[in-house]
Amino acid sequence: MRDVVTKEKQMALEFRVSGRIAKPVHEVFEAVADPQKLSGYFTTGGAKGRLETGATVTWDFHDFPGAFPVTVVEVVKDEKIVLRWAAADGTPEQGGSYDTTVTMTFSGLEDGRTLVSIAESGWRDTVAGQKASYFNCEGWTGMLCAMKIYLEHGFNFRLGFYK
Numbered sequence: 001m002r003d004v005v006t007k008e009k010q011m012a013l014e015f016r017v018s019g020r021i022a023k024p025v026h027e028v029f030e031a032v033a034d035p036q037k038l039s040g041y042f043t044t045g046g047a048k049g050r051l052e053t054g055a056t057v058t059w060d061f062h063d064f065p066g067a068f069p070v071t072v073v074e075v076v077k078d079e080k081i082v083l084r085w086a087a088a089d090g091t092p093e094q095g096g097s098y099d100t101t102v103t104m105t106f107s108g109l110e111d112g113r114t115l116v117s118i119a120e121s122g123w124r125d126t127v128a129g130q131k132a133s134y135f136n137c138e139g140w141t142g143m144l145c146a147m148k149i150y151l152e153h154g155f156n157f158r159l160g161f162y163k
Contacts, residue, residue, distance in 0.1 A: 012121065012125075013121070013122075013123035013124070013125060013129050013130060013133045014119065014120065014121030014122070014123075014133070015119065015120060015121075015133060015136075015137045015140075016117055016118070016119040017117070017118050017137065017140050017141045017144060018115060018116065018117040018118070018144075019115075019116055019144040019145070019147075019148060020109065020113045020114065020115050020116075020148075021113060021114050021116060021144075021147060021148045021151055021152065022112070022113045022148075022151075022152050023113070023114060023151045023152065024108065024112060024114065025078045025106050025107070025108040025114045026078050027114075027151065028106055028114040028116060028147070028151065029077065029078045029079075029081075029106045029114075031147055031150070031151055032051065032081060032104060032147075033050060033051040033052075033075065033081065034050060035047035035048060035049060035050060035051075035057065038059075040150055040156060041143075041146045041147055041149070041150035041151075041156050041157065041158060042059075042061075042143050042146055042147065042158060043059040043060060043061060044060075044061055044062040044063065044156070044158055044159060045059075045060030045061050045062040045065060045067075046060045047059050047060070048067075051072050051075055051081055051083075052072060052075055053072055053073070053074050053075045054072065055071075055072045056069055056070065056071050056072070057069075057070050057072065058070065062159075063158075063161070063162035063163040064162070068085060068086070069085065069086075070083050070084075070085045071083065071084040071085065071099070073101070078106060079105065079106055079107075080103065080104065080105050080106070081102075081103075081104040082101065082102070082103050082104075083101070083102040083103075083104075084099040084100070084101050084102070085099060085100065085102065086098075086099055086100075087099060087100045087122065087123055087124070087129070087132055088132035088135060088136070089123065089124065089126065089128035089129050089131065089132040098122070098124070099122065100120055100121060100122035100123055100136070101120065101121055101122050102118065102119070102120045102140075103118070103119045103120075104116065104117070104118050105117045116144060116147070118140045118143070118144065120133070120136055120137070120140065142158065142161070145157060146158045
């Protein structure tokens with residue numbers, strides 16, 4: 001007899017990555033919210049627009065050309081940034097485009113470092129959705145590593161890393 005999996009029993013396509021950066025919360029938060037700083041280690045093709053609630057900004061990556069529109073859902077200074085952007089698997093044959101939600105939190109630690117957590121959710125429960133979620137999990141992990149190196153040591157780890 002085949003095992004029938006109901007929608008309630010299926011695993012949600014979401015993830016969370018975290019890292020500690022040896023800088024105060026405000027400095028780490030600004031490294032994401034400020035487009036010039038973000039372009040120094042992550043959006044190597046440039047970021048346009050400060051992350052503020054209600055804004056739509058663009059992120060471009062030198063190694064993955066093309067500006068990506070990013071909708072800023074919520075910003076709580078030095079605490080949280082919530083974004084929405086297009087899922088990488090949203091082709092017409094897969095039901096059309098849709099967005100995923102990215103939530104970044106910033107927590108000051110007793111030793112002066114900042115804990116950054118990035119969660120993304122909202123992919124369709126398909127093979128393509130799973131693949132896209134894994135790709136983004138890798139990307140956000142890379143972003144945290146690049147931000148740590150940039151803020152703590154002053155250089156751009158991402159340049160030439162992907163291509």
